[in-house]
Every structure is written in C-alpha cells, then in structure tokens.
Amino acid sequence: MKQEPRLKLNIGCGFDKKPGWVNVDQFAACAPDQILDIEEVPWPWPNNSADEVLLSHVLEHVGTSTKNYLDIIKEIWRVCCNGARVEIRLPHPRHDYFLIDPTHVRAIHPRSFEHFSQRRNREWQEVGSPATPLGLYLDIDFDVEGIQQVLAPKWAERVRNGEISQTEIRDKMEDMNNVVMEFTVILKAVKLQG
Template identity: 40%
Template sequence: MMSILFPSAVPQPSNLRLNLGCGYRPMEGYVNVDLYGTPDLVLDLETFPWPWSDNTVAEVQLIQVLEHLGRDPKVYLKIWQELYRICKPRGRLIIEVPHHRHDNFYDDPTHVRAVTPLGVRMFSQRLNREWNQRGYACSSLGLNLGVDFELRDISYQPSSVWFQRHPEPEVNWQLLLRESQVYNNLIQSLRMVVEVMKPT
C-alpha cells in the first residue's frame, strides 16, 4: 500500500485503468484507489486535483462508489470534471450504483446522493443543447462545467422482490421498468457505461 503525498511523483502511463473506491475489492490490471480498504494508492477522492495527468486514463471503474461521494454538490460536480480531465478521448466509465428506489440505497448512512441515468445524461453537451432548444428544465451540466459524456449502456439487476412477484425465468425488462416507476425495491442496482467525448 502506498500513500500519495506528492501527486507529481505518481507514474503517468498513457493507458491507465483505474478502480476508484475499490475498498476491499481490488481488480487485477487496474490501479486500485481508495481512502480505506486494500488499495494500491491511498487517496481521498473528494480532494483535488487527482494525481493523474490529463488524457492518460482509458477506463475508470466506479463500483458502488459515486453514491458515497460529494454530499456538497460542488464536490460531486468537481469529481465529474476530474474524470473528464484525466480520461482519454473515447475513454469509458463503468458506473454501478444502488437503485434509488431500493432500500439498499436508504439503509447505508454513507450514501449521500442518488445517481440516476438522467442525472448522468445531464453531462452530455449534445443533450444539453437539444434540451435547451426544446425549453426543458434539465440542468446543462456538460455545457456549464466544460465536460462531455455520453451514456452508452444501462443494465439493471432485478431484486429478490421482483423475482417473488415474477418467478418466471425470463425477465420482462419493459415490465420491470414500468413497475419500478410505481413500486420500490424491484431493481437492486444498475450499471452504466459512459463514454468520454473529447476531440482526438
């Protein structure tokens, strides 16, 4: 385990893969980073700037992490700016979070915010411009912060409550999404793949 005291001393390969907020779940082939657990690098992700150079990171894993970060919205938005800064063009973020309507989200007192697909889409400059033209009230976070991300894929993990209600082996995904707008605890978590949009 190494504590980062001097960011300029951290090696800067050009194709880094980071597992941020790794806790006790390090991943092979990644630089595992956390303030706690068993990381390769000890780092408070709410302290800036992060110790990686611009355009050096190809992939960032954020597994059950973002919901713990940025109680202050300014800190949360700065995290997205740092992700954009360090990532290469066409780099990707793998984000897994508890579903905001599942008890797992509410039970943990260290969960400070819901992370939703629409919240991630607000960092897309393409969508910001489209929404502004249509007069939508969504925050233009991509344009305001100088970042640009595109949400490319979303997958959902149904909960045990869903399978109690619908024990059939094949999940009806459209029904799951419709019912989850009405009932809590049907989706346990979601996984999003986000692409970093930068000029090459």
C-alpha cells in the first residue's frame, strides 16, 4: 500500500511562505496557500497527516482563553504523525518585543511545553510536583527536543566579547527583563504505533 506524502504545515505563515510547505494564515492579504483561523477547530487536515509543523510567532497571538489555547495544542498533536517535528518560535514574555505588540494575548514561557510531555508529567507525579500534567489530562504527548534562546543584541555582544559568562547570562535571564529576545522550542509528537 502506497503511503501518501506527509504534509509540512507553515501555520500562521504571514508573508514568510516556504516552498514545499502548505502555507496557512487567516489573513488573505498575505496570499497563503490556505486561509484558516487556527482558533476554529477542528482543522481541515486528517489525523497523523503532518511530518513537520512550523508556528513562527503565532501562538502568542491566539488562545485568549485557556480552553481555546489548549484546543490549538491538541489540534497540532492530532495532525502530527508519530515522530513529527514541531518548531515553535515565540517572543520571550519578559522582553519588550512581547509587551509592545497589542495583538499579543498570551505570554508563553519556553518551559511551558513540558506540560504536554507525558514523560515529564509522570516524573512530576513521582516527586509530588504540583505542575499540571496536561499531556496526561488531554491525552496528547510531545517530547521537548530542545529550546534555543536568542539573546537581545547588547547581551549577545557581551557574551561574544567575553564580558559575561554563560552562567552569569543564565542568572540574568532569570532575574531581568530584555535579556532573551525570542526563543524556539522543538517538539516531537509521540504517538503509539499500531
């Protein structure tokens, strides 16, 4: 039986369209391949149809209610096949770039995606953590494969010049605003084979 090619979804593409991807946006002005308001679920793609999903500076604009936001996360998981790569780029919630855009409705911390990992959820249960095990509650599962942070230019320059160590910059990131400008989280969809 011949397997259909899997989709590569560039959700909320804006004007950054990618060749070979299905470029999706709610605004016709950016001429996407498909017009879709991702807050309206279910999405039009079948279960397990995507190998790759990109959401670049999208999630901070959607999900004014927790239910709506979680519905979007569930849809991402639903359309992903097992092992699909999901790349999510976001402004850091402690940077002015997040604060100055009036269309940003949701602050998202890079580590918040751990809540959708059933492995992490079970680890939390074992140690009695009060963290919300959303992977288990929603019956979805994403492994967090990596988190990359982009430092604000002045901090990046200080690191390059050797004026501040990686340890010191980590401390600054926890204590100060405007250190990290944006971040990228790489997720892998985990689904039972069968």
